Amino acid sequence: MTPKSQKHWNGDASTLLRATGGFRLDRVDADASPGYGRRKRDAVADLVAGADELSELQERLYASARGGTSEASVLLILQAMDTAGKGGIVRHVVGSVDPQGVQLTAFKKPTPEELAHDFLWRVRPQAPAPGMIGVFDRSHYEDVLIGKVRSLAPEEEIERRYGAIVDFEKELTDAGTHIVKVMLHISAHEQRDRLMDRLDRPDKHWKYNPDDVDERKLWPDYMKAYQSVFERTSTANAPWYVVPANHKWYARLAVQSLLLNALLEIDPRWPAASFDVAAERERLRAT
Amino acid sequence: MTPKSQKHWNGDASTLLRATGGFRLDRVDADASPGYGRRKRDAVADLVAGADELSELQERLYASARGGTSEASVLLILQAMDTAGKGGIVRHVVGSVDPQGVQLTAFKKPTPEELAHDFLWRVRPQAPAPGMIGVFDRSHYEDVLIGKVRSLAPEEEIERRYGAIVDFEKELTDAGTHIVKVMLHISAHEQRDRLMDRLDRPDKHWKYNPDDVDERKLWPDYMKAYQSVFERTSTANAPWYVVPANHKWYARLAVQSLLLNALLEIDPRWPAASFDVAAERERLRAT
Numbered sequence: 001m002t003p004k005s006q007k008h009w010n011g012d013a014s015t016l017l018r019a020t021g022g023f024r025l026d027r028v029d030a031d032a033s034p035g036y037g038r039r040k041r042d043a044v045a046d047l048v049a050g051a052d053e054l055s056e057l058q059e060r061l062y063a064s065a066r067g068g069t070s071e072a073s074v075l076l077i078l079q080a081m082d083t084a085g086k087g088g089i090v091r092h093v094v095g096s097v098d099p100q101g102v103q104l105t106a107f108k109k110p111t112p113e114e115l116a117h118d119f120l121w122r123v124r125p126q127a128p129a130p131g132m133i134g135v136f137d138r139s140h141y142e143d144v145l146i147g148k149v150r151s152l153a154p155e156e157e158i159e160r161r162y163g164a165i166v167d168f169e170k171e172l173t174d175a176g177t178h179i180v181k182v183m184l185h186i187s188a189h190e191q192r193d194r195l196m197d198r199l200d201r202p203d204k205h206w207k208y209n210p211d212d213v214d215e216r217k218l219w220p221d222y223m224k225a226y227q228s229v230f231e232r233t234s235t236a237n238a239p240w241y242v243v244p245a246n247h248k249w250y251a252r253l254a255v256q257s258l259l260l261n262a263l264l265e266i267d268p269r270w271p272a273a274s275f276d277v278a279a280e281r282e283r284l285r286a287t
Numbered sequence: 288m289t290p291k292s293q294k295h296w297n298g299d300a301s302t303l304l305r306a307t308g309g310f311r312l313d314r315v316d317a318d319a320s321p322g323y324g325r326r327k328r329d330a331v332a333d334l335v336a337g338a339d340e341l342s343e344l345q346e347r348l349y350a351s352a353r354g355g356t357s358e359a360s361v362l363l364i365l366q367a368m369d370t371a372g373k374g375g376i377v378r379h380v381v382g383s384v385d386p387q388g389v390q391l392t393a394f395k396k397p398t399p400e401e402l403a404h405d406f407l408w409r410v411r412p413q414a415p416a417p418g419m420i421g422v423f424d425r426s427h428y429e430d431v432l433i434g435k436v437r438s439l440a441p442e443e444e445i446e447r448r449y450g451a452i453v454d455f456e457k458e459l460t461d462a463g464t465h466i467v468k469v470m471l472h473i474s475a476h477e478q479r480d481r482l483m484d485r486l487d488r489p490d491k492h493w494k495y496n497p498d499d500v501d502e503r504k505l506w507p508d509y510m511k512a513y514q515s516v517f518e519r520t521s522t523a524n525a526p527w528y529v530v531p532a533n534h535k536w537y538a539r540l541a542v543q544s545l546l547l548n549a550l551l552e553i554d555p556r557w558p559a560a561s562f563d564v565a566a567e568r569e570r571l572r573a574t
Contacts, residue, residue, distance in 0.1 A: 063490075063493040066493055098377070099381060099391055100391065192574065203350075205558070205564070206353050206354045208567070210570075213571055213574060270493065273489075273495070275495070277486055277492070280486055287479065
């Protein structure tokens with residue numbers, strides 16, 4: 001099924017961006033806009049149209065859980081190098097639906113308490129409730145990304161985690177959660193421009209962290225770690241999508257499209273009344 | 288200070304809607320639009336302009352807390368009879384700012400565990416962190432509203448709670464939280480129309496609850512309980528605002544205006560860089 005708002009696409013984002021089979025991150029052009037034949041100006045209008053559609057589907061999803069007719073939920077997992085635009089996705093894509101239907105979790109550097117537990121300990125309680133759209137801004141994947149690149153855990157433990165993640169996500173999808181895993185992919189050059197912009201603007205200084213430059217120096221290691229993530233954890237029930245993100249307008253449109261597809265797959269319905277409508281009309285009239 | 292977006296107001300919402308002194312709820316006209324001389328069409332445009340202003344102020348608030356220059360936060364408390372439009376405020380007013388800066392809590396009927404504790408036990412942990420806009424969809428006021436009307440607690444306990452609420456809110460404001468307490472005020476007639484609309488539309492059935500009619504029968508008791516709330520808990524540091532809400536466009540504009548005023552009072556500033564900008568530019572260029 002194709003979302004009505006996607007008339008300018010000449011392909012399905014879920015197919016075009018899926019990182020399965022012989023996927024190679026180093027062959028992805030971060031400047032590209034696969035499947036979308038138009039330009040920025042059209043993309044802005046299409047994003048607005050898609051927001052309306054997403055908003056209605058979200059309300060149906062929420063209603064169907066409240067009405068007890070469905071246990072379905074959506075979980076959007078966002079991973080990316082710094083400045084790739086996770087915040088913009090949350091603001092401009094997720095932000096277009098009713099905040100009452102969204103469970104947003106930003107995973108920061110683990111606390112000592114969190115480190116004392118298994119890496120999934122802090123993640124499990126944040127899984128979305130039925131009817132909700134959960135969003136992970138960073139996630140358990142940090143534990144096999146920075147965890148691997150910075151050797152924060154022994155190699156065997158990193159290996160174990162790939163399997164643990166696949167099992168965990170299988171549990172979630174079995175319970176009715178549609179998982180949409182997105183890596184926003186920018187080029188190293190684009191990241192330098194964006195970091196420089198933060199340094200040039202006093203209203204962006206608060207977003208700049210000197211550690212970002214240290215991480216940036218490990219760019220090739222991070223790309224290798226992402227490649228391993230795709231090879232080890234991109235499953236049929238929870239595939240990875242790699243979204244070229246040098247153009248913010250494309251990344252937003254593409255993630256919106258992936259969310260629309262997930263919701264159309266769920267196809268949530270308005271629940272039937274659990275009460276006698278005619279009788280309630282009478283009761284209400286009498287007040 | 289007047290928000291730029293409020294050029295069509297002929298008075299300050301914070302002054303006009305404040306429930307202090309000899310305030311009498313039974314004298315409020317739910318159809319009125321105090322301070323706003325225009326009609327629905329202008330209100331829609333003004334709401335968009337206000338959303339941009341609110342959005343920028345919210346980002347500054349968030350940044351100032353992240354930068355360690357301020358501990359300030361905002362807490363919007365929403366109370367109302369059913370169908371008065373709390374959800375619409377969350378969707379159309381709060382929903383216009385970055386979801387990453389919002390902490391939304393919907394207080395439902397207390398669980399047995401919650402009932403085993405003091406009434407503020409479940410509320411305290413939901414107070415907004417520095418830099419955040421907290422929103423309570425219902426709140427501790429339920430414990431002196433339905434709590435009083437339905438005699439869910441002894442009279443002495445209800446009496447004690449007014450004082451406990453005043454103390455609790457004083458703690459919050461002393462710690463830098465600007466509290467905006469809003470009662471959305473609709474007429475009983477308007478509520479009947481809105482409930483009837485939910486019965487007439489299958490896509491709204493899920494929002495209808497037969498209990499709403501039972502509560503509706505106690506309308507005069509609820510109005511008395513609200514009147515007591517205003518008399519006992521509308522303090523200088525945390526005043527109540529009663530917003531006529533028969534016109535949704537007015538209620539949204541008015542609550543937006545109250546939030547804008549709270550943020551302008553905080554006047555959050557972009558934090559200064561905690562690093563050497565020139566040195567970071569060099570480091571970044573070298574990568």
